Structures are given as C-alpha cells and as structure tokens.
Amino acid sequence: MSISHLSDHVKPEALTGFNNTGNVCVWPSEEVLTYYCLNQLEIFNGKSVIELGGGMTCLAGVALSIMSDVTYTELTDGNKDSVSNLDKIIAKNRSQFNKSKVTSSVVRWGPGETINQDMIEVFDYVLCADCFFFEEGREDLVKLIYKLLKQDGEAILFAPKRGKTFDAFVTLADAVFNTEVKENYDDTIWDIHCKMKEKGTDAYDPDIHYPCFVHLSKKSNSDK
Numbered sequence: 001m002s003i004s005h006l007s008d009h010v011k012p013e014a015l016t017g018f019n020n021t022g023n024v025c026v027w028p029s030e031e032v033l034t035y036y037c038l039n040q041l042e043i044f045n046g047k048s049v050i051e052l053g054g055g056m057t058c059l060a061g062v063a064l065s066i067m068s069d070v071t072y073t074e075l076t077d078g079n080k081d082s083v084s085n086l087d088k089i090i091a092k093n094r095s096q097f098n099k100s101k102v103t104s105s106v107v108r109w110g111p112g113e114t115i116n117q118d119m120i121e122v123f124d125y126v127l128c129a130d131c132f133f134f135e136e137g138r139e140d141l142v143k144l145i146y147k148l149l150k151q152d153g154e155a156i157l158f159a160p161k162r163g164k165t166f167d168a169f170v171t172l173a174d175a176v177f178n179t180e181v182k183e184n185y186d187d188t189i190w191d192i193h194c195k196m197k198e199k200g201t202d203a204y205d206p207d208i209h210y211p212c213f214v215h216l217s218k219k220s221n222s223d224k
C-alpha cells in the first residue's frame with residue numbers, strides 16, 4: 001500500500017477554508033479502524049463500502065480495497081485538498097486493488113451538504129473515524145450515514161470520547177439506528193491502552209487518543 005501525506009507546508013487559505021484536521025495527520029481512530037477492518041476481511045467480500053471524513057489518506061478504505069474482495073469503495077472527505085490527495089493515492093495503488101472499483105469524491109454533511117444522488121442507499125458499509133467532535137452538523141452526519149446505507153447496511157465507526165461529543169453522537173444515532181458501543185473491542189488494543197494509561201505519560205490522553213467503537217444498523221420501521 002502506498003500512502004502519501006500532504007506536504008508539511010500549510011497555505012493560509014487552508015487554515016481559513018473548510019475544516020483542515022484531516023490534512024494534519026492520520027489520527028489514531030483511522031489507524032484503529034484500519035486494523036479492525038483488516039482483522040475481519042471476510043465480511044467485506046462482495047460488498048460496497050464508503051468512507052466518510054477519511055482525511056488525506058482514507059487509510060481504512062484503501063487498505064480494504066487492496067486486502068479484501070470488496071467490489072466498490074468510495075473514498076471521501078469534505079475537504080477538497082484531502083480528496084486531491086486521495087486521487088493520487090488511488091492512482092499509485094491502482095494495480096493493487098483486488099476486485100474493487102475505487103473512486104474518490106467530495107462528500108459533505110451539514111449545511112451545504114454535498115453528495116452524489118447515485119450514492120443513496122447503495123452501500124453495505126459506511127466507515128468513519130474521528131468525526132463526531134464537530135458541533136455543527138453532528139445530526140446531519142447521522143442522517144447522511146442513514147441515507148447512504150442499504151436497509152441491511154452497517155456502519156463501523158471509531159472516535160475518541162473528546163469530552164461529551166462521542167456520547168452526543170450516539171444519542172442522536174439511537175433515534176434511527178440500533179447502536180452498539182464498545183470501549184474494549186480488541187485485546188491487543190486494550191492492552192496497549194492500559195499500559196499507556198499506567199505509564200501516565202502526557203503524550204497519551206485517552207479522552208482525545210483512545211478510539212471507542214460504534215456499530216450502527218438501521219432500525220426497522222416498527223422499532224422507531
């Protein structure tokens with residue numbers, strides 16, 4: 001897998017334009033989302049996947065397109081610079097994509113929602129990492145996930161608690177989805193988390209670094 005970051009030089013326009021957090025680094029939730037998906041490749045065979053807010057790499061979506069027999073992967077972010085970088089990553093990895101059609105696009109939730117109408121109810125899986133903390137548009141993100149998923153589709157999401165923002169997302173999602181939340185979802189990751197906490201280093205603050213897991217599936221009409 002060949003992944004490139006955007007350059008270190010940040011132009012002033014980037015700081016005043018659309019949210020730039022996805023061009024800073026690959027965040028721990030994205031790394032854990034990737035690890036989690038790679039540990040259960042078989043569920044993605046023959047399925048369609050969209051990653052939302054994937055930042056400049058969409059690491060999880062790219063890894064799945066190479067390692068699983070997913071049929072279609074849409075790599076997305078709301079930031080145009082991130083999506084330009086995704087285009088480059090797709091071009092570099094093209095020969096490695098297994099059976100998957102892989103494309104990228106700007107998809108935005110919230111005011112000025114940007115979404116291709118052909119994507120509605122098309123996806124078996126929505127992936128998303130570290131996107132719950134934006135106060136504006138949190139409910140719109142829930143609605144967008146709902147819109148993109150097939151009736152029996154599932155969302156696999158990771159995010160740190162970041163104050164009350166994780167729980168605020170889950171409360172909103174509960175209205176239309178069956179939600180499952182886990183803090184301990186993998187022995188290896190939990191073990192690293194406990195060791196880091198024990199060390200008590202300033203470099204590790206679970207509230208902003210430890211990715212928690214959320215699984216969503218659509219409620220049937222009678223459950224709502």
Ligand SMILES: C[S@@+](CC[C@H](N)C(=O)[O-])C[C@H]1O[C@@H](n2cnc3c(N)ncnc32)[C@H](O)[C@@H]1O
Nearest residue numbers: 021022026027030053054055078079108109129
């Ligand atoms: C903290 S970054 C996470 C990026 C990547 N998932 C990771 O964990 O490395 C949040 C991402 O959400 C995107 N984002 C923020 N608000 C958005 C919106 N309304 N629509 C689409 N993407 C949005 C940002 O552009 C950014 O890439």
